[in-house]
Amino acid sequence: GFDLSYSTLSSQCLIFHLFPGEVVVIGSNLPIIAAPGDDVLLPCHLAPMFDVQGLTVEWSKPDLKPDPSDRLSRVEYVHLYRDRQEVPDMKMASYFRRTELFMDDMKHGNISLKILNVSEEDNGRYRCFIPKLQSRVKAAVVELVVVGEKICFVFNSFPTFQASFTNRFRLCWFLRCFLFCFLDPNNTKNLTTDSPLHPQILQTPNPQDTTPRNSESPTVQLSSASFPFERYF
Structure with missing residues (x-):
């Protein structure tokens, strides 16, 4: 029934x-x-x-x-x-x-x-x-x-993603689902940047500069809660 x-x-x-x-x-x-x-x-x-x-x-x-x-x-x-x-x-x-x-x-x-x-x-x-x-x-x-076009996944030696949409709503929906799945705020991690420093950072310190230095490496925090959706839509 x-x-x-x-x-x-x-x-x-x-x-x-x-x-x-x-x-x-x-x-x-x-x-x-x-x-x-x-x-x-x-x-x-x-x-x-x-x-x-x-x-x-x-x-x-x-x-x-x-x-x-x-x-x-x-x-x-x-x-x-x-x-x-x-x-x-x-x-x-x-x-x-x-x-x-x-x-x-x-x-x-x-x-x-x-x-x-x-x-x-x-x-x-x-x-x-x-x-x-x-x-x-x-x-x-x-x-x-x-509306829009079908999502197409293409996997080569490195996984890539190809998708095109003619509707902003569908694109926004996909991004929200992606961030929710992979950037869950409950699983937020601090990622340490291990890449080489820029040459400008490797300068001889000024003896008269008394500003305290932080010896820790800079960190980047990823969180889906802080993603500025309104900036792009």
Whole structure:
């Protein structure tokens, strides 16, 4: 079954006064964030639990409109389920062999859509619609946001790391995770600098200089708590 939280139904309850036992289509209030190449799940289900195997399920992009200059033009589907099977002839070419429903879970009301190998061209809103559902809430909208590029690790004789991002948020998130893992303030260590001193430091001391000298080597303290994130973001 599905657990229904207040936050999930709040936006719909403010508009519709649902009758007891009325079946509604529920999506996600939050956008689905993904990177290029990921396989994503656009969540959508019916509540209370309802078997939709015998109904038509349409997944489309509502922001796409038909060509007004062509009277025969139509907006194709991202995924169309009809007569207990997918109808590939009416889907957008860019989604061919990239979408699927969970057929075994449709009897429980699960109509979530899986999209394979997403790209930035897949950005936008997706609408799940059941036209013959006996309900006043037959559709739900889920937003997909595809940002940045996939992280790539390259190991040669010396381990190196290559990553590029087009989104500052994802880069900041990665740096915070890195510093948390490797520069944990609970494991802070004092690192002694054993490298040779600069020639300017190796000068003959002035006999008249009475400033006390510290014989200890300079130390450097690393701590993730003191890293100035705001300076770079």
